[in-house]
Amino acid sequence: EILMTQSPATLSVSPGERATLSCRASQSVSTNLAWYQQRPGQAPRLLVYGASTRAAGFPARFSGSGSGTEFTLTISSLQSEDFAVYYCQQYHNWPPYTFGQGTKLEI
């Protein structure tokens, strides 16, 4: 089973600033890596897949990068609606499709 580790657990950032979230896989997942955004009380939303392809509905201030075992989600110029929990998930070796433990992005 591939373990996914996200850091930091909580990230405090001011609106308008840049946020950088990290996700590390215990072995290579190539670019079979997705990011999700989950706001309180809501279902997760697919944000990025293929490590860097932005899903429909998300603005260009969201960008994903990385391959192999190291991945980054960058949110430039944070808006109020971006404060949420972000999860990474690998879909390279399955089952299971493992998630990271999440990074809470707070003001």
Next chain:
Amino acid sequence: QVQLAESGGGVVQPGRSLRLSCATSGFAFSDYPMHWVRQAPGKGLEWVAIVSHDGRDKHYADSVKGRFTTSRDNSGNTVYLQMNSLRAEDTAVYYCARDIFTGSSGWYGPGDHWGQGTLVTVSS
């Protein structure tokens, strides 16, 4: 537009069974694999199961293998999760999600459309 709606959650005693349903609309249901993902209260996401577009291929997390079964009705655009021998640690919101890839791709990927979830509470 793509819509998914889970139902069937509730309070159930340990050792009992429950069946969740996920009704879908707005897309060619029979073309897509479907996932189940759960989230315990205040915790992160845990992938539970997947069923292929034609229902022939199924995979499960070790934590539910042998107790949970997923199936689908392509004529009714609905996917199911039969949960037997429920435990307290199965308490969670259960989401269904459509795989981003169609069955013809030969590959499973992330969920690109999710339902709002249904809460299952296992307690005596």
